[in-house]
Amino acid sequence: MTLNILSVASEAVPLVKTGGLADVVGALPEALAPHDVAMTTLLPGYPAVIAALPKKPKVLHTWQSLLGEPARLLAGKIGAHDLLVVDAPGLFARGGGPYGDATGRDWADNARRFAAFGRAAADVAGGVAKGLAFDLVHAHDWQAGMTLAYQRFAPAGPQLPSVITIHNMAFQGHYGADLFPALGLPPQAMAIDGIEYHGGISFLKAGLAAASRITTVSPTYAREIREPGFGMGLEGLIRARESEVSGIVNGIDTDVWNPASDPALKAAYSAKALGKRSANARALEAEFGLERGDGPLFIVISRLTWQKGMDVLLEAADHLIGIGGRLALLGSGDAALESGFHAAAARHPGRIGVRIGYDEALSHRMLGGGDAILVPSRFEPCGLTQLYGLAYGCVPVVSRTGGLADTVIDANLAARQAGVATGVQFDGVRYQTLADALTRTVSLFRDPAAWRSLQRAGMNADFSWSGSGGAYADLYKSLTVAP
Numbered sequence: 001m002t003l004n005i006l007s008v009a010s011e012a013v014p015l016v017k018t019g020g021l022a023d024v025v026g027a028l029p030e031a032l033a034p035h036d037v038a039m040t041t042l043l044p045g046y047p048a049v050i051a052a053l054p055k056k057p058k059v060l061h062t063w064q065s066l067l068g069e070p071a072r073l074l075a076g077k078i079g080a081h082d083l084l085v086v087d088a089p090g091l092f093a094r095g096g097g098p099y100g101d102a103t104g105r106d107w108a109d110n111a112r113r114f115a116a117f118g119r120a121a122a123d124v125a126g127g128v129a130k131g132l133a134f135d136l137v138h139a140h141d142w143q144a145g146m147t148l149a150y151q152r153f154a155p156a157g158p159q160l161p162s163v164i165t166i167h168n169m170a171f172q173g174h175y176g177a178d179l180f181p182a183l184g185l186p187p188q189a190m191a192i193d194g195i196e197y198h199g200g201i202s203f204l205k206a207g208l209a210a211a212s213r214i215t216t217v218s219p220t221y222a223r224e225i226r227e228p229g230f231g232m233g234l235e236g237l238i239r240a241r242e243s244e245v246s247g248i249v250n251g252i253d254t255d256v257w258n259p260a261s262d263p264a265l266k267a268a269y270s271a272k273a274l275g276k277r278s279a280n281a282r283a284l285e286a287e288f289g290l291e292r293g294d295g296p297l298f299i300v301i302s303r304l305t306w307q308k309g310m311d312v313l314l315e316a317a318d319h320l321i322g323i324g325g326r327l328a329l330l331g332s333g334d335a336a337l338e339s340g341f342h343a344a345a346a347r348h349p350g351r352i353g354v355r356i357g358y359d360e361a362l363s364h365r366m367l368g369g370g371d372a373i374l375v376p377s378r379f380e381p382c383g384l385t386q387l388y389g390l391a392y393g394c395v396p397v398v399s400r401t402g403g404l405a406d407t408v409i410d411a412n413l414a415a416r417q418a419g420v421a422t423g424v425q426f427d428g429v430r431y432q433t434l435a436d437a438l439t440r441t442v443s444l445f446r447d448p449a450a451w452r453s454l455q456r457a458g459m460n461a462d463f464s465w466s467g468s469g470g471a472y473a474d475l476y477k478s479l480t481v482a483p
């Protein structure tokens, strides 16, 4: 019997993306299809999402007042799969990004926007639209968290089993208690085992407390979030529900991230023809204004934030150059980091190149031509760019945390002797640990046979969705079988 899953999220490729969440939500329907699971994705009606709908989309339901806003449920497609859209112009029809204006400042009414989104999702799960029936609700991150609270506190009780996936504990959707009356929830919801959090309201906690099961995007992160440094205030709840928390590592879309068929590359290549990468390397050097060199060309494709350890990389930039490396960085984020990397590039002309911005095609060219990709994150629920690096023979150099710990095999002696090493890992994100990892990487690079072995082992590893698609399907099935 095919299972029908309602996937509720605030972003999904190819319609709207600010990070890895969108890649994962966009890939899940395809990943689950082989497992007899039909996934429908529910998104807020941002302009880019409305624009992707047919001119006269089917209206499946109309709300006179969705937490005070008129709204409609529209139907469309995302690739070959079903898409539902909450069209509430008062909440979602505005320029800028999904969470804030063009300058990056959060919208002042995000609490109301994502509470209304959750209210709508719970209504859809509850069968408000004729002909739409689901077996399970899968909510992603804090923006979808209220869906599960509305389900749980519905007058008829929670109708469907549910899963919530934490893509990043650092974002929790905290608001003041004064929001409560506007939410339209019964008084018992404002309790310690409900949506209440330190006297206020937490949308992520609301979802975690209500979900039948909690997942996060790697087994290591699922363990880490039991501890204060990673749980960010919710470690107590995670520990209390420990047996219902698990980690399923993200896959990557191997049609899009495949060096043998990537249209963005100057030269296509495979693990058997790594020599062809040099044409991409020359093109990349030209694009970033870099000199040729006999040390590795490190690349970074990242949000420039504290999470990603970019401040420590900036500190280590002179060391990276001193040991013969070069650096090409693409990213955007904290203004101080952006100007810091510009200054580093000015100090090392021809050795460091920086592009501030977001550029998908350039990210492909960097993976196809760079030697090593740096991901020195302080925490990383899964991380996708190290997986792209593995697929492209661009050796990942990562901190040993979250999904980085689970997906990269450090080039220690035993792993190298067994021929299974795929990258370099280091413990603790500090200047010295990163500097040592960079030094180790440069010496591995200077041993061509060792380096080739790292590249090949990474390229031959399987990071497609086939395993993790099955893991989600098994989880859904375990929650939907009749007792």
Ligand code: ADP
Residues within 6 Å of the ligand: 018, 019, 020, 021, 023, 301, 302, 303, 330, 331, 332, 357, 358, 359, 360, 363, 382, 383, 384, 385, 386
């Ligand atoms: P996070 O979601 O925490 O930012 P992930 O590694 O899971 O980290 O996902 C980041 C996604 O965004 C990847 O697909 C990555 O390639 C992409 N990305 C990040 N910054 C840029 C950028 N400046 N240009 C192009 N793609 C980027």
Ligand code: GLC
Residues within 6 Å of the ligand: 019, 020, 021, 022, 024, 167, 168, 217, 250, 380, 381, 382, 383, 384, 403
């Ligand atoms: C978050 C995390 C990242 C993860 C992504 C998709 O943005 O920071 O580690 O890969 O979600 O799950």
